[in-house]
Amino acid sequence: DAKTTQPNSMESNEEEPVHLPCNHSTISGTDYIHWYRQLPSQGPEYVIHGLTSNVNNRMASLAIAEDRKSSTLILHRATLRDAAVYYCILGLPNAGGTSYGKLTFGQGTILTVHP
Amino acid sequence: DSGVTQTPKHLITATGQRVTLRCSPRSGDLSVYWYQQSLDQGLQFLIHYYNGEERAKGNILERFSAQQFPDLHSELNLSSLELGDSALYFCASSVSPMDTQYFGPGTRLTVL
Numbered sequence: 001d002a003k004t005t006q007p008n009s010m011e012s013n014e015e016e017p018v019h020l021p022c023n024h025s026t027i028s029g030t031d032y033i034h035w036y037r038q039l040p041s042q043g044p045e046y047v048i049h050g051l052t053s054n055v056n057n058r059m060a061s062l063a064i065a066e067d068r069k070s071s072t073l074i075l076h077r078a079t080l081r082d083a084a085v086y087y088c089i090l091g092l093p094n095a096g097g098t099s100y101g102k103l104t105f106g107q108g109t110i111l112t113v114h115p
Numbered sequence: 116d117s118g119v120t121q122t123p124k125h126l127i128t129a130t131g132q133r134v135t136l137r138c139s140p141r142s143g144d145l146s147v148y149w150y151q152q153s154l155d156q157g158l159q160f161l162i163h164y165y166n167g168e169e170r171a172k173g174n175i176l177e178r179f180s181a182q183q184f185p186d187l188h189s190e191l192n193l194s195s196l197e198l199g200d201s202a203l204y205f206c207a208s209s210v211s212p213m214d215t216q217y218f219g220p221g222t223r224l225t226v227l
Contacts (some may be wrong), residue, residue, distance in 0.1 A: 005154075043117070043218030044158070044207045087158075101146060101173055101212030105158035 022088030140208030
């Protein structure tokens with residue numbers, strides 16, 4: 001599985017933008033970039049995903065570098081509810097083998113949001 | 116609320132025992148996945164079923180088994196439990212293996 005590197009932790013103030021980086025220098029051409037987050041005492045929650053172009057949804061934006069070796073999850077205005085562990089994951093769709101449908105979680109980035 | 120339900124929420128049992136964790140996927144989802152989250156190993160993929168058939172296996176112990184039933188709900192069976200099996204067990208579902216996975220709230224297993 002291609003590896004991702006994220007900072008262990010980041011801090012932000014409420015209502016400020018947050019940029020969460022992810023490095024994935026060994027990404028393959030067919031790997032999608034997915035972001036999930038896990039709020040305290042909850043299961044992981046899908047945030048956003050993309051392949052090559054930048055993506056926006058109601059939760060966040062995903063900026064993907066032109067060479068696809070890195071990406072940034074952007075929370076435009078952080079709220080206290082955004083405090084969570086954010087995971088950057090490569091893969092899906094995969095075809096065949098034991099990686100079919102599997103999400104490989106790393107350690108993620110712990111985001112702390114200050115009031 | 117993701118639409119994925121898991122029962123029970125908490126389970127406390129003793130070493131050597133056997134337990135069954137249950138997962139009901141979102142309506143219309145054919146894929147069900149099981150993950151284990153422990154303090155030292157993080158979130159680890161265990162197994163994936165699609166429409167009743169096993170599709171992928173992770174580092175699932177031989178003492179663990181799973182199945183997906185015709186109504187698409189899934190059960191994870193853990194036997195000969197050890198202290199190290201204490202963890203959060205999450206179920207996720209998706210329409211197909213290539214789609215976004217939606218996670219349930221988890222079952223917290225404590226083995227004493």
